[in-house]
Each structure stands twice: as C-alpha cells, then as structure tokens.
C-alpha cells in the first residue's frame with residue numbers, strides 16, 4: 001500500500017505553479033508557436049497520459065491550422081519516481097507524419113530518456129520538421145542532452161504532480177503543479 005491520502009491536496013507539500021501561472025504560460029507558448037508556424041500546417045503529437053491537460057489547453061491557444069495525434073508510452077517501473085529509460089509504446093500514431101511539421105508536446109523532461117527514444121522513433125517516420133514543446137523542464141537530472149524548442153517552466157529537482165502529472169496514476173486532476181510530499185512515496 002502507498003501512503004496516498006483520500007485528500008489529494010493533503011499530499012502536496014507546496015504549490016510550485018498555480019493554475020494562473022500555467023494558464024498565462026500556455027497562452028504565451030501558443031502565441032509563439034502560432035507565429036513560428038504561420039506558413040505551415042502543424043501536427044501536434046502528444047504523449048499520454050501526462051500531457052493531456054497541457055495538450056488540450058495549448059492546442060486552443062494556437063491559431064494556425066493543426067492536426068493532432070496521440071501516442072501513449074510507458075516507462076517500465078510501475079510506481080517508482082525514477083525513470084528507467086526503457087520505453088514501451090502502448091499506443092502508436094494514428095496517421096502518417098511523413099512530410100509534416102511535427103511538434104511533440106510533452107509534460108515534463110526529466111532524464112530526457114523518454115524524449116530521446118521518442119525523437120528517434122518519430123524521426124524514423126520522416127516528418128518534414130520535428131520540434132519539442134515541454135511544459136516542465138527538470139534539467140538537474142538530465143542524462144541525454146536534448147535542445148527543447150519551447151519550454152514552459154524550468155523546475156528544481158523535486159517530484160511534482162498535478163496538471164496531468166501523476167504518482168501511481170493519481171493526482172493528475174489537480175489544477176496546479178505541486179511538489180509531492182516525500183512521505184507519500186517513501187512509504188509506498
């Protein structure tokens with residue numbers, strides 16, 4: 001059993017990014033992406049499940065024509081707060097991205113191992129261009145150096161939940177990004 005309480009908020013030590021801060025940043029990112037892709041037709045590829053709220057909010061702040069596609073990946077390792085780097089594709093793209101301008105929409109880049117895997121996979125599908133938009137960047141633990149084209153927030157090396165991010169599949173429905181109390185995963 002984990003130490004998760006029925007009151008999700010009680011497990012959050014500190015609100016790192018408020019709903020308002022996230023909203024403002026998503027508007028800013030959407031504006032920049034709309035300018036940068038003015039000439040083209042964009043395909044947003046989001047990675048379930050953590051990127052779901054970010055994708056849903058970001059796509060509505062982009063004003064150029066776009067398509068969306070969804071992948072789902074899982075890192076081996078269950079409840080752990082550590083990324084293993086071994087990635088399994090649970091859901092593949094639904095449509096071809098051959099010749100398309102693709103923007104990969106990610107929730108958080110931690111070690112970079114998941115992103116590294118995904119980039120190699122997507123490059124193999126011959127997109128015309130491939131860029132990355134990540135809401136959160138946790139550079140302290142980076143193992144693979146990957147330039148991120150659009151970053152929402154750079155955050156310290158803490159395990160965060162909310163706005164799509166989970167621990168043990170919970171906390172995704174919090175409207176903010178908060179630091180999870182270590183006691184929650186230490187007792188897991």
Ligand code: IMP
Pocket residue numbers: 050083085107108109110111112113114115158159160161165166167
């Ligand atoms: P990476 O492969 O280490 O970059 O990890 C990427 C994935 O690990 C993310 O898409 C998240 O699913 C998960 N992850 C990394 N850090 C956190 C965190 O602080 N909270 C929740 N999930 C995280």
